[in-house]
Amino acid sequence: MEYRLAVEIGGTKQQIAVGSEEGDIIDKRSVKLEMKRGSADILDWLTSNVSTMLESAECSINKICVGFGGPFDTVNGRAICSIQVPGWDDFSITQWFCDTFHKETLVLNDTAAGGMAELYKGAGAGSPCFFYTNIGTGIGGSLFIHKKFFNGTGRGAFYLGNTWVPDWTADRTGGNTGTHSSAGKSIRLEKICSGKSIEERLNRFDYAASSPYLKSLGRPLTCFDLENGVNAGDSFCIRELDAIADSFALGLANVLACSGADTIAIGGGVAKMGDILFDRIRAAMRKYEFIANAGTYKIVPSIFMDDAVLVGALLSVKYLQYI
Structure with a gap:
């Protein structure tokens, strides 16, 4: 069994978890930041807490998967923007994680990650055409056809x-x-x-x-x-x-x-x-x-609710496919 570090970058809530490639969470940290400086506050929190989680984990972790709360360019590994939090415009999230923590990193939209959790282990299990959405700080959407994520031209779809x-x-x-x-x-x-x-x-x-x-x-x-x-x-x-x-x-x-x-x-x-x-x-x-x-x-x-993005992020490294 391989283990991953999952990260949720949200409009309000920020989360980190250590878990298995099959989506089982072992350890988790959550916070709601005041974010006076927008994305800079999130990056500071991640720098400190991801490092601590990696150091304290009782299992070997060689990959990170991130669910980002905003439209994301999967081809270039860059945030297009965040509708809720300033500072993410054209930000290379994938490169930042690789450079900061020296781990292979996969980044996808947070609602796509939440959809992965529900499709593989939750409310959408067995569905040939599954749509997941969330009503939180914002509202997202993700469509899966025969377990493949419909990603449009590489910048998401069904928002x-x-x-x-x-x-x-x-x-x-x-x-x-x-x-x-x-x-x-x-x-x-x-x-x-x-x-x-x-x-x-x-x-x-x-x-x-x-x-x-x-x-x-x-x-x-x-x-x-x-x-x-x-x-x-x-x-x-x-x-x-x-x-x-x-x-x-x-x-x-x-x-x-x-x-x-x-x-x-x-x-x-x-x-x-x-x-x-x-x-x-x-x-x-x-x-x-x-x-x-x-x-x-x-x-x-949703079956997973608050943990959907984290569980889906853990699963994504192994199971995510695009259509």
Whole structure:
């Protein structure tokens, strides 16, 4: 059995793990950095903690695999950019790891890594056409056809968060309870459904003014306050989550029409809401699905959730193939 070091470079969360080539994690470190200097703070943390993990590992590690949170050029080993964190533009991540730690390094997009975990050991096991996405700080996407990752021209593909959907949020400023009257306005899915965008919106002045539950909290609001508000029967929270699920399902329906995926797995922090989110997404999908897709697919939660990128990174050195 060979062992690897897996790294997740995220928009909020940074993780390192030692594990086997079959995806079993032995040791792990996680942190949420304040990142006043953007990518420089992440690189400083990695320099210190990857070195420590390599030195303290009780097994021989000769390869590193990195899941990077942003569009990545696999041909040249360079980050194109990060949508969430400044400083990654045209940065040679692969070369930086090789030069800093003197280990062979494989880098891929973090959602592609998460998809590898679910495809080989999780919710997508046995799927001939599998789509994985996450609702976290951002929203990604990865498509696998007969276990091969569809990488477009070498810079990724199926970036679900960057597809366009109607923008209903302006109608709710000031406590307005409208839903979809902003006809003609559109927005990137990530800017309306990601965890970061949801929390920014909830904390915008007067946006949640019509919510007795959220107003009663008297502090910065999180996605899980929205979840708790739904469970408490707060009408604003229910409408908000309905609209989020509807927009996300619209994006998924477009992916489904183009790919014919039989399994769609969803991870990320917001997906931890569970059934109150997934039931809404599934119901909305039935409105938007193309007739040829009806009854041919399932939508399921990630098995690995927080560990998906790390597990997939461990597996990728041995199993990753491109199409």
